[in-house]
Amino acid sequence: EPEVTQTPSHQVTQMGQEVILRCVPISNHLYFYWYRQILGQKVEFLVSFYNNEISEKSEIFDDQFSVERPDGSNFTLKIRSTKLEDSAMYFCASPGGHGANVLTFGAGSRLTVL
Amino acid sequence: AQKITQTQPGMFVQEKEAVTLDCTYDTSDPSYGLFWYKQPSSGEMIFLIYQGSYDQQNATEGRYSLNFQKARKSANLVISASQLGDSAMYFCAMREGRETGANNLFFGTGTRLTVIP
Numbered sequence: 001e002p003e004v005t006q007t008p009s010h011q012v013t014q015m016g017q018e019v020i021l022r023c024v025p026i027s028n029h030l031y032f033y034w035y036r037q038i039l040g041q042k043v044e045f046l047v048s049f050y051n052n053e054i055s056e057k058s059e060i061f062d063d064q065f066s067v068e069r070p071d072g073s074n075f076t077l078k079i080r081s082t083k084l085e086d087s088a089m090y091f092c093a094s095p096g097g098h099g100a101n102v103l104t105f106g107a108g109s110r111l112t113v114l
Numbered sequence: 115a116q117k118i119t120q121t122q123p124g125m126f127v128q129e130k131e132a133v134t135l136d137c138t139y140d141t142s143d144p145s146y147g148l149f150w151y152k153q154p155s156s157g158e159m160i161f162l163i164y165q166g167s168y169d170q171q172n173a174t175e176g177r178y179s180l181n182f183q184k185a186r187k188s189a190n191l192v193i194s195a196s197q198l199g200d201s202a203m204y205f206c207a208m209r210e211g212r213e214t215g216a217n218n219l220f221f222g223t224g225t226r227l228t229v230i231p
Contacts, residue, residue, distance in 0.1 A: 033218060043159070043205060043221040056218065089157055098161050101147055103219060105159035 006092055006106035013082055014114055021077045021109045023092035033103065034067060034077050035091045036060065043091065049075065082113045117141060118206050120222035127196045128230050134181070135191040135225045137206030145212040148189040149219065150180065153203040162204075165189060193227075201229045 005024040013019050025032050034046040047057040047067050054067060064080045079086055089108045097104030119138045127133035139148065150162040165173045165180045173180040181190040193200055203224045211217040 035219075042223045043207075043219075045218040045220070048218055091159060093159075098164070101166065102149065102161055102164050104161060105151070107156075107158040110157065 003097070004092055004094055004104050004106035006090075006109050008109055009107065010110045010112070012112045012114065015084055016081050019079045019082055019086075019111060021079075021090050021092075021111070023075045023077070023106055024073055025075060025092060025094035026096035026104060027073065029095045031055075031095055032075055033093045035093060035105075037089045037091065037108075038085075039088065046077075046090075079111075082111075084113050087111055087113045116222075117210075117220040118208050118222035120206055120225050122225045123223075124226045124228070126228050126230055127193075127200075129198060130195055132192060132194045133196055133227065135193070135204050135206075135227065137189045137191065137222060139187050139189060139206075139208045141187075141208065141210050143210040145210075147209040148180065148182070149207040149209070150178070150189075150191045151205045151207060152200075153205060153224070155202070159205070163191065196229045198229050198231060201227060203227075 007022045030051050032049040035043050036046050037043045045058050047061045048055045049067055052069055066078045068076050089110050091105045091108045093103040093105045117140050146167045148165045152160045152162050163173050163175045163178045163180050165182050172182050177194045179192045203226050205224045206222040207219040209217045209219050
């Protein structure tokens with residue numbers, strides 16, 4: 001079964017530091033998503049990426065966030081200057097794995113900002 | 115207005131019994147998809163079941179079935195023969211539009227299910 005792979009699984013950082021979260025989505029799909037889940041809350045959409053460009057972003061995805069595709073298979077979510085409220089689980093997701101109609105999520109990267 | 119509403123913050127079920135987790139949705143788009151994901155304490159999001167708005171029959175996946183009531187805009191998850199490993203957070207989600215690839219998911223607030231031995 002195809003998987004979405006995320007690294008690191010857990011990162012602890014100091015407020016104001018830059019963080020890069022990485023993801024390898026299921027191959028052969030042009031769409032790619034980042035979601036965020038603050039502890040104890042629901043999963044929230046951050047940004048979608050299509051064919052090397054951002055196709056949609058939420059209000060949460062402000063100027064401190066950026067998403068890139070540094071090579072053919074990897075995607076990154078960068079948080080430029082972390083704040084305490086950025087502490088959350090960050091999920092990447094892509095179609096595939098359970099059919100084209102279903103988003104398959106990675107295991108998540110837990111970010112803790114101190 | 116919330117696109118996905120899960121009114122049960124927590125549910126308890128006896129092992130081997132069936133349980134229904136409620137989900138209602140709100141959309142004016144005639145094409146949409148409904149999903150259930152399971153989130154165990156380890157944190158990952160595990161896909162359980164999908165129902166398309168045009169699907170005539172309720173979706174089933176093993177012990178999971180989706181009770182799709184289109185007129186009521188409800189998409190309840192039924193878990194039969196509960197197991198201790200079913201204890202987790204369960205999220206209902208919706209995609210508006212025909213293609214999953216092109217449209218993001220809206221999630222509910224989740225229901226925490228606890229299976230009692």
